[in-house]
Amino acid sequence: MGTEHVGFEFDDRESTLFGERSPDDEIQDADIISAVEFDKSGNYVAVGDRGGRIVIFEAKDGKDTAERHYSRNQLEQLDYVSLSHPEYQYKTEFQSREPEFDYLKSLEIEEKINKLKWCTSLNGSLFILSTNDKTIKLWKVKGRKVKKAREMDFPCQFVSTENVLLGERSFLNEQDIPSVANGNNLEGEENVANNIFPSHDLHYKIANYEDTAYARCRRVYANAHDFNINSISNNRTQTELCFGFYMMEGIQRNDLRVNLWNLEVTDQSFNIVDMKPSNMEDLTEVITSAEFHPTHCNLLSYSSSRGFIRLVDMRQSALCDFNAMIFRDEQSHGSPSFLTEIVASISDIKFSVDGRHILSRDYMNLKLWDVRMDSSPVATFKIHEHLRPNLCDLYTNDSIFDKFECCVSGDGLHFATGSYRFSCYFMPTCLVI
Known part of the structure; x- marks a missing residue:
């Protein structure tokens, strides 16, 4: 099934930058x-930037709903699917990476965040994996209450100490109880006179507790990556990690291996896929992405620069050289040529929520595969078909090597992928599944 262009696109030119800025800002x-x-x-979204910073946002609706108490009638009225877009508010941020230098290889290691991956939450704490080119870190984000003091200055007038204390008590209880500026509401002028300060400025500090969050690095997975890391995936049991590697242009590095880690073991990993030939001149393809199956922790899928998707079973052997299934669309590329081989390279793959389908993205198309049928995709969304006549120009300016990712919504009802001009395309699954 082929579709020219399904769904819709939006344009957000500020979506790739942190913070608010004017058009004149550099x-x-x-x-x-x-x-x-x-x-x-x-409920949470993590954003990483090229400076090694990670910012976590929390959904407003989820937090507000948890703190509200509704009657039965109100709950029945709210029993509908909300069509409003979710809003996220700032939760915390931390510096995950710093610039490093490999003295043995005379290579500078950038602090840029390549990938982020959430892990299972435990005891109210959030866990997230982050990686740059060489090192993976496991971060724990924990919420806590912080006591903050607010300073208050009273003007030069008579102020009742009793009312000041009432105002402080109402502030701590977060109640909107007004406090009067004089003692006229008190009984007896004698009490008023005894509870009035002289006519001079007052300076008060009132304590308040606010919810905040902090991040702490709990694990560091290093010294096992000869090539740059381009993928992170954790399996259903949340105890093992799978990392892929990719090639940097101009440096003798190839994305040829997939390593398997245990979350609790930081000094040992297992190489489960190794595509490095004995003679590097015989190298024909490299690994571009790797992903665990969402329900079967023994199944692993990875893609290559030749347009292959391999689905392997880790129970069959320690080194997954035997491929359970190989997916490739032989008919979509037409007559083979140098340029068609480049655009056939798969840059990203994702499993559907139920694990029955694989979503893949190459330079030209977004494709949906059925894991039970490896001969051809069940749907093809043509994203860059209008660029096909300009492939030679794209090769000249290296744009043909640009990588685009894809994703599946949490409810499994939509696919999404990116494009040029800050555009994003959404496709409903009901059209193809």
Whole structure:
């Protein structure tokens, strides 16, 4: 099934930058967003930038709903699907990476966040994985109450100490109880006279407790990555990680391996896929992405630069050289040529929520595969078909090597992928599944 263009697109030119800025402000490279990841519940979103910073946002609706108490009639009235767009508010941020230098290889390691991945929440704490080119870190984000003092200055007038204390008590209880500026509401002028300060300025500090969050690095997975990391995936049991590697142009590095880690073990990993040939001149493809199956922790899928998607079973052997299934669309590329081989490279893959389908993205198309049928995709969304006559020009300016990602919504009802001009395309699954 082929579709020219299904869904809709939007244009948001400020979506790749942190913070608010005027059109005249100079764009800093460190503020450009490099990774975005939602957790499974959709209540949190983590954003990483090229400066190594991670900012976490929390959904307003989810937090407000948890704190509200509705009657039965109100709950029945709210029993509908909300069509409003969710809003997210700032929760916390932290510096995940700093610039490093590999003295053995004379190579500078950027602090840019390549990938983010949420893990299962435990005891009210959030866990998230972040990686740059060489090192993976596991972060714990924990909420806590912080005592803050608010300073208050009273003007030069008579102020009742009893009313000041009432105002302080109402502030701490977060109640809107007004406090009067004089003692006329008190009984007896004698009490008023005894509870009035002389006519001079007063300076008060009132304490208040606010919810805040802090992040702490709990695990560091390093010294096992000869090539740059381009993928992170955790399996259904949340105890193992799968990392892929990719090639940097101009440096003798190839994305040829997939390593398997245990979350609790930081000094040992297992190489489960190794595509490095004995002679590097025989190298024909590299790994571009890797993803665990959402329900079967023994199944792993990874894609290559030749347009292949391999689905392997880790129970069959320690080194997954045997491929359970190989997916490739032989008919979509037409007559083979140098340019068609480049655009056939798959830049990203994702499993559907139920694990029955695989979503893949190459330079030209977004494709949906059925894991039970490896001969051809069940749907093809043509994203860049209008660029096909200009492939030679795109190769000249290296734009043909640009990578685009894809994703599946948490409810499994929509697909999404990116394009040029800050555009994003959404496709409903009901049209193809």
